[in-house]
Amino acid sequence: MVKKMVKSKVGVSSRMAPFLKNGKGIILAYDQGLEHGPSKDFNEKNVDPEQIIEIAEKGGFTGLVFQKGVAENYYHGKVPLILKLNGKTSLPGGEPIARQICSVKQAIEIGAKGVGYTIYPGSAFEHEMLAEFGKIQEEAHHAGLPVLAWVYPRGATIKNDTAPEIVSYAARVGLEAGADAVKIKYSGDRQSFSWAVKAAGKARIFMSGGPKAPTDEDFLNQVRGVMEAGATGIAVGRNVWQNDDPLRMASALRKIIFGE
Ligand code: FBP
Numbered sequence: 001m002v003k004k005m006v007k008s009k010v011g012v013s014s015r016m017a018p019f020l021k022n023g024k025g026i027i028l029a030y031d032q033g034l035e036h037g038p039s040k041d042f043n044e045k046n047v048d049p050e051q052i053i054e055i056a057e058k059g060g061f062t063g064l065v066f067q068k069g070v071a072e073n074y075y076h077g078k079v080p081l082i083l084k085l086n087g088k089t090s091l092p093g094g095e096p097i098a099r100q101i102c103s104v105k106q107a108i109e110i111g112a113k114g115v116g117y118t119i120y121p122g123s124a125f126e127h128e129m130l131a132e133f134g135k136i137q138e139e140a141h142h143a144g145l146p147v148l149a150w151v152y153p154r155g156a157t158i159k160n161d162t163a164p165e166i167v168s169y170a171a172r173v174g175l176e177a178g179a180d181a182v183k184i185k186y187s188g189d190r191q192s193f194s195w196a197v198k199a200a201g202k203a204r205i206f207m208s209g210g211p212k213a214p215t216d217e218d219f220l221n222q223v224r225g226v227m228e229a230g231a232t233g234i235a236v237g238r239n240v241w242q243n244d245d246p247l248r249m250a251s252a253l254r255k256i257i258f259g260e
Contacts, residue, residue: 016180018114019113020233026250027065030052031066053075055241056078059246059250063114068102083112084102085136086118095156104139114140118150121151121153130177146180171196172199183207186222191229207223207236223253227257240253
């Protein structure tokens with residue numbers, strides 16, 4: 001008689017637990033120094049990673065995203081860390097590709113409780129990122145870490161990266177590729193975003209913030225739409241740490257996300 005081997009399964013929920021409070025999450029992203037350069041996004045205050053750590057701690061964030069260099073030099077372990085494993089600068093132009101620059105092993109040594117990776121579906125190099133993501137996902141899951149995928153459709157064929165069908169495709173790419181959480185852009189309205197949430201299945205959806213919105217209320221309305229659509233939370237940077245009062249913005253976001 002052939003005995004079936006049934007492996008015990010660790011699901012998305014338990015892997016994501018370190019980054020959630022009552023099933024929801026608010027993650028502070030700070031990898032823009034690599035992605036955009038310091039002159040575009042930073043001022044005298046937020047150029048300093050210590051200031052971001054303070055916002056994450058005092059602002060009640062459930063996760064913090066750093067690239068390896070910032071993490072190695074500044075991270076001291078209070079807010080759970082998501083180590084971004086790939087990245088690129090904005091200097092080359094052309095079809096986007098972000099290659100791995102930190103290993104899962106190194107992320108764990110630095111203290112990460114999760115890893116992040118950007119995929120640009122639509123890029124001429126999407127196959128390279130999907131293949132690299134696949135390996136990272138297996139390694140991270142083997143070590144018990146969740147994998148958060150930044151899924152940003154981009155490249156010559158993508159005319160509008162916030163069109164509902166593109167955003168829901170991004171969400172589904174995350175599920176199909178094995179991400180525990182998928183970070184996607186807002187599609188502009190609650191109804192179309194709820195389709196993206198549905199398309200992601202068991203993968204958790206986090207909204208990506210984008211450049212600072214014209215007013216705080218514009219951004220908060222966007223977050224309301226996202227949460228009403230069934231998202232798990234947000235993973236944002238500029239709309240928090242570029243705000244004149246980041247802790248007041250954090251408090252307004254917590255009210256919407258956790259109902260505090
Ligand atoms: P923001 O909320 O500041 O947009 O941060 C989210 C994020 O995904 C960052 O993690 C990343 O650095 C940035 O956006 C990438 O921005 P883009 O590729 O759209 O220029």
